[in-house]
Amino acid sequence: MKTLREIAEALGCRLEGNGELEIHGVAGMEHAAPDQLTFLANPKYAPKVKHTRAGAILVSEAAHGIEIPCLVSENPYLDFARALELFYRPPRPAPGIHPLAYVAPSAVVGENASIAPFAVVGEQVRIGRNAVLHPHVVIYEGATIGDDFLAHSHATVREHCRVGDRVILQNSVVVGGDGFGFAKRADGTQYKIVQSGVTVIEDDVEIQTLTSVDRATVGETRIRRGAKIDSLVQVGHACVVGEDNIVCAQTGLAGSTVLEKNVVLAGQVGSSGHLTVHEGAVVYAQSGIGGDVEAGARISGSPAFAAGEWLRAVTSFPKLPELLKTVRELKKKVDELKQNE
Numbered sequence: 001m002k003t004l005r006e007i008a009e010a011l012g013c014r015l016e017g018n019g020e021l022e023i024h025g026v027a028g029m030e031h032a033a034p035d036q037l038t039f040l041a042n043p044k045y046a047p048k049v050k051h052t053r054a055g056a057i058l059v060s061e062a063a064h065g066i067e068i069p070c071l072v073s074e075n076p077y078l079d080f081a082r083a084l085e086l087f088y089r090p091p092r093p094a095p096g097i098h099p100l101a102y103v104a105p106s107a108v109v110g111e112n113a114s115i116a117p118f119a120v121v122g123e124q125v126r127i128g129r130n131a132v133l134h135p136h137v138v139i140y141e142g143a144t145i146g147d148d149f150l151a152h153s154h155a156t157v158r159e160h161c162r163v164g165d166r167v168i169l170q171n172s173v174v175v176g177g178d179g180f181g182f183a184k185r186a187d188g189t190q191y192k193i194v195q196s197g198v199t200v201i202e203d204d205v206e207i208q209t210l211t212s213v214d215r216a217t218v219g220e221t222r223i224r225r226g227a228k229i230d231s232l233v234q235v236g237h238a239c240v241v242g243e244d245n246i247v248c249a250q251t252g253l254a255g256s257t258v259l260e261k262n263v264v265l266a267g268q269v270g271s272s273g274h275l276t277v278h279e280g281a282v283v284y285a286q287s288g289i290g291g292d293v294e295a296g297a298r299i300s301g302s303p304a305f306a307a308g309e310w311l312r313a314v315t316s317f318p319k320l321p322e323l324l325k326t327v328r329e330l331k332k333k334v335d336e337l338k339q340n341e
Contacts, residue, residue, distance in 0.1 A: 002086060004056050007037065008071050010086060011079045013058070017069025021055055025087050026080065029054065040066075041077035058083070093132060101133075110147065128165065140176075146203070158215060164203035170231070171209045175199050179214040179221075179237025179255065193217055195237065202227075208249075211235070224261075236273065248285075260295070270302075282307075 005019030024035040029045070032038040032054035039058035040049060049057065049066055056069040058076040073079040093114040097103055100117035107121045110129035115121065119133040122140050128147035133139070137151040140158045146165035151157070155169040158176030169175065181193035197216025201223045207213065208231040214221055216238040223229070227245040235241060236255040243261045251265050254273025259265070263277050266285035277283065278295035288302030300310035316323075
């Protein structure tokens with residue numbers, strides 16, 4: 001429990017209202033109880049505020065007419081996320097290497113690490129300080145991992161891959177699995193191409209459940225600093241995911257796709273590979289990218305094109321039968337006029 005004043009001080013927000021109100025947690029606007037803090041990040045949801053049971057609310061400077069106590073924030077959504085941490089922190093296992101874990105004699109593990117039962121750390125591995133490896137995490141031979149690494153159960157870092165500081169791998173992530181490379185023989189059978197490159201994960205990256213980031217055939221696949229990759233994403237060999245990218249669930253990047261800084265790929269986007277999505281571009285859900293995307297562009301559709309044009313096209317699709325009927329009627333009238341001339 002914390003008073004609203006204590007929360008305001010911790011978040012650096014301006015308090016308006018009863019600072020002695022006791023807050024026991026945080027919740028969304030529709031589910032918050034009288035002893036909980038909620039937030040309003042988007043002004044279009046402001047009418048819902050009068051129906052909330054929350055005891056207090058995080059709002060922006062632009063909010064007006066709110067009767068419950070407020071914490072005024074420049075970024076309510078961000079401060080809501082910070083407020084969550086005041087009430088809940090995920091449990092951290094105690095430091096130490098469990099007797100049922102295996103750490104190779106040549107591996108080097110930094111201080112304060114927690115390595116759970118059935119985790120495996122291979123030969124010549126180097127792991128920094130404060131690492132947490134949950135059960136069944138496997139780190140292959142020669143991998144290098146920085147400080148504050150967190151790997152949930154069944155995550156895997158393959159041989160010789162490099163992982164930076166403060167990286168989080170959710171359950172069943174595979175870093176450095178073989179890229180999809182085969183050469184066809186004369187008889188039509190497929191010859192596997194050795195994937196001799198690596199995968200490099202830079203600092204402050206989080207990769208969500210069941211995502212695969214393939215190693216390169218030669219060279220490297222790289223996930224740059226601060227990128228966030230959702231569940232069930234496939235990053236093909238020799239791809240680059242840029243700084244602070246958001247890549248949403250079920251997206252697939254074919255080999256040698258390059259995403260520059262601050263790119264957003266919504267859910268189920270597909271890239272045909274060997275192309276560049278330039279800085280600040282946004283690709284809407286279920287779009288198929290077949291070529292380079294300009295910086296700052298907003299594209300949609302499959303094949304994807306400018307989002308504004310796509311929205312007009314989608315609006316027109318249901319009208320096509322009626323439009324076709326009108327065109328036929330007009331053509332018939334034109335033909336009749338020509339016959340009467």
